Amino acid sequence: MIPWLQLDSAKTPDGGQELRLKRRGGEFSIMLGANELMNSRLSGSEEALAKLSCQRIAGRRTPNILIGGLGMGFTLRAALAELADNAQVTVAELVPAVVIWARGPMAELFGGCLDDPRVSIREADVGQLIRSQASAWDAILLDIDNGPEGIVYKANDALYSAAGLISARAALKPGGVLAVWSQGPDAGFTRRLKQAGFTVEEVKVRAHGKRGARHVIWLASKGQ
Numbered sequence: 001m002i003p004w005l006q007l008d009s010a011k012t013p014d015g016g017q018e019l020r021l022k023r024r025g026g027e028f029s030i031m032l033g034a035n036e037l038m039n040s041r042l043s044g045s046e047e048a049l050a051k052l053s054c055q056r057i058a059g060r061r062t063p064n065i066l067i068g069g070l071g072m073g074f075t076l077r078a079a080l081a082e083l084a085d086n087a088q089v090t091v092a093e094l095v096p097a098v099v100i101w102a103r104g105p106m107a108e109l110f111g112g113c114l115d116d117p118r119v120s121i122r123e124a125d126v127g128q129l130i131r132s133q134a135s136a137w138d139a140i141l142l143d144i145d146n147g148p149e150g151i152v153y154k155a156n157d158a159l160y161s162a163a164g165l166i167s168a169r170a171a172l173k174p175g176g177v178l179a180v181w182s183q184g185p186d187a188g189f190t191r192r193l194k195q196a197g198f199t200v201e202e203v204k205v206r207a208h209g210k211r212g213a214r215h216v217i218w219l220a221s222k223g224q
Contacts, residue, residue, distance in 0.1 A: 004029070007105050010097030021101050028072065028106055030098075037146065040109055043074040045181060045215035048205040049141055050078035052219055053179040057138045064173075065089045066137045068126030068159075069144035070098050073110040075181075079141070080113055089119050092126035094144075099123060127159050130171045139177045140168055147182025147216070148189040160189055165196035169222050178220040185216050193220045 007021045012032075020031045028040040038046075057063055063083060067075055070093040079089055093099055099121060102110050114121060122129065130140065148160035158164045160180075168178050178198065180189075185202070193200045198220035207213045 008097065008101065010095055013094055019095060019097070021097075021105065023105065028109065030072070035146070038071050040072055040106075042207045042213075043072070045205045045207050045217065046071065046074035046143055047078040048203075049143055049179055049181045049217050050075045051082055052203060052217060053139045053141055053177055054079060054082035056177045056219060056221065057175075060138055061086070063087045063138040064136065066126065066129060066140045066171075067091045068140070068142040069093065070102060070121070071143060072106060073102060073113060075141060075143045076119070077111065077113050080116055080118065083118065085118070087118050089116075090122055090129070091119065092122045092124050092129050094123070094125055096123050127156070127164065127167075130159075130164075131167050134170050135173050137171055137176060138173050139179065140172060141179045141181075143181045147184065148180070148186050160192070162192050162196060165192055165198070165220075169196055169198060169220075172222045174222065174224045176222045178218075178222075180218040180220070182216040182218070183213075190218065193218060196220075198222065 002025045004022045004024045007023055009018050009020045011018055017032055022029045022031060030037045065079060067089060070091050076091055102114060113119065145156055172178065190200055190202060201219040203217045203219060204214050205217060207215055
């Protein structure tokens, strides 16, 4: 079997942990300690996050999308495939090295989507972008950590708190959607979404094909 090769590493924003980019042949993995955050063979649920979100805002003239987390670009590429040429997609990535990896060793995975004129990359905290503007986004897609737990950056916990969800709802345009990816279910998070005023749908999707692990996507809609 081909061994894994570590290509690079980067500290998390709080300096307490280390992200590692690894490659084995044509396969990539981003690790946090013993936890694999993402793998280039497992893209199904991240793509579903984008497709399901874009379906719920279909027909808007100039959709404005915010994606939290660049990762391996699966959510971004799927969103671009669904959106019209006049859409605007902002990607907030907190770890600058992830953007460097996307343009460097993982460039083939991204397929040039970072150079799409619809795309803007912000090396910033997605929470700050959410809190900075009201009624700004048609959809906010959160694909960070492994769900409503800030395992990469503990400050991300605030995104999933009652106050964070109220801020996200305020940042959405009428009829907008907050979509959140998770490795697994979380009844408490579903409850907080409803308490924040969202209409909530919880969808289970496969990580890959028909036999991959089941991941969860929350689709939380703001009323008109």
